Amino acid sequence: MNDAMIFSRLDLPRIIAAWSATRAVYVPAVSGALTAFTLFDPERGLSLDYGNSTLSPKPFFFPQTECLLRFSTRGEDAGLAVAEPQGTQKRVIFGIRPCDAGAFSLLDRVFCQDKGSTDPSWASRRARTALVGIGCNAPDAACFCTSMGGGPHHARGLDILATDLGDEVLLTPITDKGRALMAEIPAVAAATPARGARGGTALGRAEMLRINAEAVMARSPFSGLTLEAVARRSQRTVHALGIWAKIAETCLNCGACTFTCPTCHCFDIQDETKGPSGRRVRNWDTCMSWLFTAHASGHTPRPTKVERVRQRFLHKFKYMPMNLDGRPGCVGCGRCVRQCPVNIDIREVLRAMDVACRAAPPSGASRDEAVS
């Protein structure tokens, strides 16, 4: 059954205010050049007029720093205690873009691979957070989600997909969590089921918006990027392509690409001590830093930025697809394209990888068939 509902756009603040009564609701807020998710404030209202948040919403699930356990070597506190995941409140993130929701469904595979290796912090935050996404009617020039298995109106990872129809909003529940959230919408919001003549019109407008948005992306000079040739070459062949030194030449190893990325998830674990006690913390890290792989001996297997830059792209386009049923470790959100201070464009890198893989001679390895 199609249980989508149509609301006046003017009702959205009332709907969000109702959700706010029992949970924290975060909405996008534009401030100058920065767009960030902030707690919904009825006084401030709601703006849907934004591209995407400047930084990804990843910290909602994977904070930049978090305490894993506390320990002490003296007194009554001697021993260690595992830290509970911070905060227990239910949350809604309203206005998340489909690419970011897709990124979190990807990271579910990383942080919760099986029952024996579920990351409790990630799982707890995911379980108590509902994602209400808004389809992109006007994708940014840097976006390329359609090349990464997504789309501007894709629902993967979302609990509710909202479509901005202008004066109205179509809310389509995707999961049981989304349906429960829809059931909480107050009667004051004038809902119309997306059935019947008016509903049919709204669904038609939503479909046209999706088609138009995908057509915009199809006109991009980077449309049609593919991982096919990279997938058919061996790790060794892709590793040895002659493209890496040139790509790495201008990179500053600043890490802006990885810290703004919704799918990057490298971290470091450190013990911070003060006197007889301390805590173990998990902090974001970046494969672009030489320290990330430095051994205690001082040796590092990625001593120059060529190895580090290659690692970033191989992880996203070779290793993650190999381990995650073909899904790339990139959702095409375009943040790294927009944020790189020296204009390294991941789409150009993928195209260079594709061209070089097609041209490389077969190595004879079983996974290394010739590509057309």
Ligand code: SF4
């Ligand atoms: S943002 Fe650009 S310069 Fe900085 S590490 Fe990433 S690719 Fe290199």
Ligand code: SF4
């Ligand atoms: S690699 Fe770049 S385009 Fe891909 S998900 Fe990360 S920030 Fe977005």
